[in-house]
Amino acid sequence: MCLQLAQSAYQDELLVIADGDVLQQRAEMLGLNVRLEQADLEQPARPSEAGLLRYIHTPTAVSVSAGVLSVDNAAAVINGLQIALDGCLDRRFSAVVTAPVHKGIINDSGLNFSGHTEFFADGAGVDKVVMMLATSSLRVALVTTHLPLRQVADAITESNLRRTIEITHHSLQQQFGIESPKIAVCGLNPHAGEGGHLGDEEQTIITPVIEQLVERGMQLTGPWPADTIFVKEKLGDYDAVLAMYHDQGLPVLKHQGFGQAVNITLGLPFIRTSVDHGTALVLAGTGRANASSLIHAIGMAQSMIHA
Numbered sequence: 001m002c003l004q005l006a007q008s009a010y011q012d013e014l015l016v017i018a019d020g021d022v023l024q025q026r027a028e029m030l031g032l033n034v035r036l037e038q039a040d041l042e043q044p045a046r047p048s049e050a051g052l053l054r055y056i057h058t059p060t061a062v063s064v065s066a067g068v069l070s071v072d073n074a075a076a077v078i079n080g081l082q083i084a085l086d087g088c089l090d091r092r093f094s095a096v097v098t099a100p101v102h103k104g105i106i107n108d109s110g111l112n113f114s115g116h117t118e119f120f121a122d123g124a125g126v127d128k129v130v131m132m133l134a135t136s137s138l139r140v141a142l143v144t145t146h147l148p149l150r151q152v153a154d155a156i157t158e159s160n161l162r163r164t165i166e167i168t169h170h171s172l173q174q175q176f177g178i179e180s181p182k183i184a185v186c187g188l189n190p191h192a193g194e195g196g197h198l199g200d201e202e203q204t205i206i207t208p209v210i211e212q213l214v215e216r217g218m219q220l221t222g223p224w225p226a227d228t229i230f231v232k233e234k235l236g237d238y239d240a241v242l243a244m245y246h247d248q249g250l251p252v253l254k255h256q257g258f259g260q261a262v263n264i265t266l267g268l269p270f271i272r273t274s275v276d277h278g279t280a281l282v283l284a285g286t287g288r289a290n291a292s293s294l295i296h297a298i299g300m301a302q303s304m305i306h307a
């Protein structure tokens with residue numbers, strides 16, 4: 001399922017992209033008092049109404065049971081994302097907020113999909129975006145995203161690192177209103193390479209890029225050992241930490257604020273936010289799933305629309 005906001009003249013309208021029959025069944029199963037209405041994209045957006053949920057119908061190919069994966073429905077998931085992408089690109093939508101999808105089953109169906117981040121970047125024709133997750137007190141951006149660990153070191157190139165820092169710096173200024181963002185850059189290796197004894201990417205790539213960009217006026221520090229840059233005493237020293245890979249930065253952020261964190265894709269020509277968690281199939285249909293991160297993601301998209 002995918003959510004998006006279409007801005008009306010009065011207030012934001014929240015539209016859901018999903019199979020309308022599945023929404024109806026889930027609402028009944030969970031005893032939710034909600035009226036569902038199919039939206040007509042040719043009509044102007046209208047203010048949201050309490051108790052009414054408008055949706056764009058993207059039919060599934062086969063019937064859906066809560067928490068049960070089906071390769072046959074993978075194309076319907078991608079179709080929903082494509083509708084969101086197209087609507088954001090042609091400005092019918094002001095932002096897209098995504099719920100988690102099961103990346104494995106999409107790939108099992110024969111469709112290549114490493115993540116929403118890469119899907120939206122490809123679809124928007126952008127060669128580089130940055131995944132950043134944020135809580136109210138910590139932002140972590142990543143140089144590499146959904147990449148096997150074996151390939152990470154090769155992906156830390158000067159140009160990739162420079163582009164990542166430029167996009168992060170620009171987005172912190174433009175979308176988060178931080179005039180002169182302070183970014184702490186992690187090293188790649190333990191102890192940030194221990195002076196070259198535990199790897200040399202810090203000396204050959206990371207430090208030279210930091211120095212070039214500091215020369216251009218950016219407030220960058222590092223390369224920092226990743227095991228100490230996140231300690232509480234240092235949290236006030238920066239506006240964001242740049243981690244070299246997914247599991248260098250995100251476990252810390254999720255330990256600190258799981259459920260309140262929002263995933264934001266920087267560098268797209270539109271606003272995209274998302275949840276901080278996966279599909280949690282065992283909770284599907286039970287009514288016990290926690291919607292907190294989704295609520296934060298919608299709130300973050302709204303505040304970015306109005307920034």
Ligand SMILES: N[C@H](C(=O)O)[C@H](O)COP(=O)(O)O
Pocket residue numbers: 114115116117118131246250263274275276277
């Ligand atoms: N890295 C994300 C996280 O930990 O929350 C997650 O893999 C989602 O990625 P996409 O938004 O690209 O699907």
